[in-house]
Amino acid sequence: MILKNLRTLEGKKIDMEINGDRIVKIAENIEGEGIDLGGRIVSPGLVDSHAHIDSNFLLDLCKEASTPKFEEALKVLMECKENLTENEIYSLMKKSIIYYIKAGSLYVRTHVMIDGKKWRERLNSIMKVKEEFKNKIFIQIIGFIQSYDYFNDEIEERIWKAIDFGVDGIGGQPHLQPSVEDGIRMIKKIFDIATQKGILMDFHADYSDDPSSRFSEIIVSEALRRRYFNKVSLSHLLAMHSYHSDYALRLMKWLKEAGISVIVSPITELEGSGAFEDYPKRRGIPRVREMIYNGVNVALGHDDIQNQLNPIGDGDLLKASFALMIGDYMYFSQYFEDLFKLMTYNGAKALNINEYGLKEGMKANLVVFEGNNLKDILVEIKPRRMVISNGKIVYENYSSESIAI
Ligand SMILES: [Zn+2]
Numbered sequence: 380m381i382l383k384n385l386r387t388l389e390g391k392k393i394d395m396e397i398n399g400d401r402i403v404k405i406a407e408n409i410e411g412e413g414i415d416l417g418g419r420i421v422s423p424g425l426v427d428s429h430a431h432i433d434s435n436f437l438l439d440l441c442k443e444a445s446t447p448k449f450e451e452a453l454k455v456l457m458e459c460k461e462n463l464t465e466n467e468i469y470s471l472m473k474k475s476i477i478y479y480i481k482a483g484s485l486y487v488r489t490h491v492m493i494d495g496k497k498w499r500e501r502l503n504s505i506m507k508v509k510e511e512f513k514n515k516i517f518i519q520i521i522g523f524i525q526s527y528d529y530f531n532d533e534i535e536e537r538i539w540k541a542i543d544f545g546v547d548g549i550g551g552q553p554h555l556q557p558s559v560e561d562g563i564r565m566i567k568k569i570f571d572i573a574t575q576k577g578i579l580m581d582f583h584a585d586y587s588d589d590p591s592s593r594f595s596e597i598i599v600s601e602a603l604r605r606r607y608f609n610k611v612s613l614s615h616l617l618a619m620h621s622y623h624s625d626y627a628l629r630l631m632k633w634l635k636e637a638g639i640s641v642i643v644s645p646i647t648e649l650e651g652s653g654a655f656e657d658y659p660k661r662r663g664i665p666r667v668r669e670m671i672y673n674g675v676n677v678a679l680g681h682d683d684i685q686n687q688l689n690p691i692g693d694g695d696l697l698k699a700s701f702a703l704m705i706g707d708y709m710y711f712s713q714y715f716e717d718l719f720k721l722m723t724y725n726g727a728k729a730l731n732i733n734e735y736g737l738k739e740g741m742k743a744n745l746v747v748f749e750g751n752n753l754k755d756i757l758v759e760i761k762p763r764r765m766v767i768s769n770g771k772i773v774y775e776n777y778s779s780e781s782i783a784i
Pocket residue numbers: 429430431490583614682
């Protein structure tokens with residue numbers, strides 16, 4: 380298959396030849412019959428670095444929480460999750476996959492809740508879905524301690540069981556533990572296990588408006604002390620919005636040093652922050668532009684889809700980038716390439732995907748956007764024109780519009 384008349388994120392005009400599941404040639408002109416894509420922008424498959432496939436579409440089956448307060452919304456969400464059958468869990472996961480593929484997200488890191496009841500059903504289902512769709516989408520699973528339950532031996536044991544199921548990494552929410560000591564104990568234990576098994580870690584870190592929430596520095600310190608570089612991510616890091624700039628900048632220096640990626644999910648961060656405040660309210664996105672400037676690897680997640688924590692999600696990373704443009708003042712052209720990097724190369728780095736990119740010999744995992752320049756794509760958020768996974772077209776959209784004025 381030859382794709383003609385494409386443009387890279389950097390604006391270079393290219394044709395591309397795909398053979399089997401590989402990109403075999405990229406050149407300005409390739410002879411032969413092909414699909415003319417009219418100068419549209421092409422990128423490698425998008426990387427959604429933060430998802431909860433086991434929590435998506437819960438509003439199909441359960442009630443809304445109708446509150447931006449995280450603790451209250453989480454309670455309703457947990458009740459819902461604990462009452463699903465394995466069949467329901469599996470069906471909602473399958474539905475999620477369709478949304479990711481349509482959006483061009485061909486690499487998704489999902490946190491799957493391993494505490495609480497129904498943990499076996501959730502792990503069984505995600506493993507089944509991962510295998511079933513492995514030729515269409517890469518799913519990376521983080522076994523994740525989601526609830527407020529005290530981090531005891533039983534939950535620690537659950538982490539080991541999740542590893543037996545085949546998760547790619549582990550994580551938790553240390554700031555939800557009752558004390559700083561308990562949060563630190565959880566972090567150290569997760570590090571003990573992950574370093575022993577050589578697997579990834581992704582913490583929901585300091586997901587709070589409280590500037591005294593500083594578990595990220597403990598995570599950085601553990602990574603440095605154990606020399607466990609480039610395998611740890613911090614999701615959200617909402618409290619960075621509220622830290623003193625002096626402290627925030629020092630933290631960034633150490634994040635870079637430890638090769639820790641920060642994964643922002645601006646839709647849910649904007650939805651949840653400031654919920655406990657009177658006006659003026661904080662709008663808590665961590666300092667993305669400053670982190671990029673200071674060399675921290677920042678990646679992007681869409682986070683939940685249509686559940687109690689995010690009733691309006693649809694899994695489209697372009698919508699997350701739209702929220703980020705507004706939330707962190709990235710609506711100037713100088714940031715447009717950065718926004719695409721968060722959704723592509725930076726995500727691949729956070730997920731430790733080695734084989735990634737638009738190069739000859741790489742897997743043909745591609746997104747062709749409906750737009751000839753980055754601004755139009757980011758602003759208009761149209762359906763993707765074409766999504767190619769492992770060399771095969773898995774999604775196409777030729778919708779045309781007509782307007783009479
Ligand atoms: Zn999350």
